[in-house]
Amino acid sequence: MFRAALVSGLLALASFAGISLAPAPQDRLAPPDTIRIPAGAAHYRSSAEFRVGTRRVDPPETLLRMAAFDIMTHQVTQQDYARCVADGACVAAVTGAGESLPQTGVNWSDARAYAVWLSRRTGQPWRLPSDAEWLRAAAERGFDGALGAEGADPSERWLASYRSEVARRGEADLVPRPSGHFGQNSLGVWDMAGNVWEWTDACDEKVSLAEDGTPLGSERFCGVRVVQGKHRAFIVDFVRDARSGGCAAGIPPDFLGFRLVHDPS
Template identity: 40%
Template sequence: MAAPARSIPKAVAIPEAVAIPPGRFRMGSPDDEPGHEDSESPVREVAIRAFALGRTPVTFAQWDAFADATGGWRPPDEGWGRGGRPVVNVSWHDARAYCAWLADRTGQPWRLPGEAEWEYAARAGTGTPWYWGASFEPGRAHCFAPGCALGGERTVPVGQFPPNAFGLHDMLGNVWEWVEDCWNEFHLGAPPDGTPRLEGDCGRRVLRGGSWLDVPRQIRCAARNRNGRDFRCDDYGFRVAHDT
């Protein structure tokens, strides 16, 4: 007989999810956007269905509840502290394992967001490089720039900066966030309905949002990154999503 599943400790909150409304948006960046990379082309219109997305990246406190319940991996915090800081040093496979555990424990279909869902949620109805406007503004996100960092060259606790119009914190900066999609060099041929792109270089997966060690041009809404599914890094984290 299988051992009974351990419950989530009451002291540790399940990630709070924000309802993201359905809509259409233009994904990617034009050639003349400061910091534009070819991988952000072509700009295309994408339809997004309603879904829910974590208000912040998953924190160490939330991850450690998972590790305690499963006897799983406890990633190092680089000496920066755990608790409310975003979990780092987690791979794409690690992130999906957390989603599967959370889904099993809560009965909700938790998963990683798709890349198009992520950008739609980050933009929150805007079409500018950053969700607050056309130019970088210190005090809006945690990255590597004068007036940008809080507490030095490391992560900061989630929720320290103003949210976007959807009520999401840290969509830009602090940690790169794993999404479901396989890496492709361009948006050409990507699904128009916002579903994850599950063809291409699936040994590498996409990350979005930029991090504490990236300059402002790397934390734009359209900026993209990628790495191997098992790669762990001190500026890689994730947030969770679920269907509604």
């Protein structure tokens, strides 16, 4: 663990100092397959929690203008992640039988360390997606959590949210599935909203509104990150298995994994 943290820290320091640690062209790793998500406008509801006083309300829907980005066609697999572990840049994680299985049992820091390593090995800048990018790439399989109701009773709002997540999630699926098992969405991205929830770079955020909807203030806590799948969940960043604890809000995901994005050159 210390070695992986040290490598990640040295890479970040080198980047800040303008020093290139990219491998020689003959030593570069071939980048993973990606899908280009074109620039355009998308309807989006923030992952932040919005409240008017003590009453929780749905985030307002906005028309978000987004730049183009490339997203991994598949989630990072055990075989992919094992290369990072072998290089001493990633912490070993629990594996199942079969290299084509998505790598699960990883926390936010593990995913970020892999992004730093992949950036160095490919010569391309890789990163975790924002919540909005993940939803745009998920297309018809994404779900932003809007309930379409503004009940005044906080307990009723919580129950409505819980019922919505239960309906979206269905029964827990605790059997690891190989890449491709859940099929492609309309954009050609595989396994979105299967039984592996994916880390994003979005932090937990609370927003206070006046009665007329005017923002009064916000607070971000990046010790909890947004994961995306059949529904949004908010997971403490060091947790590798949300079913054993660490789910700050929402129903715990079956598995935690990730895929990365990069901006077109």
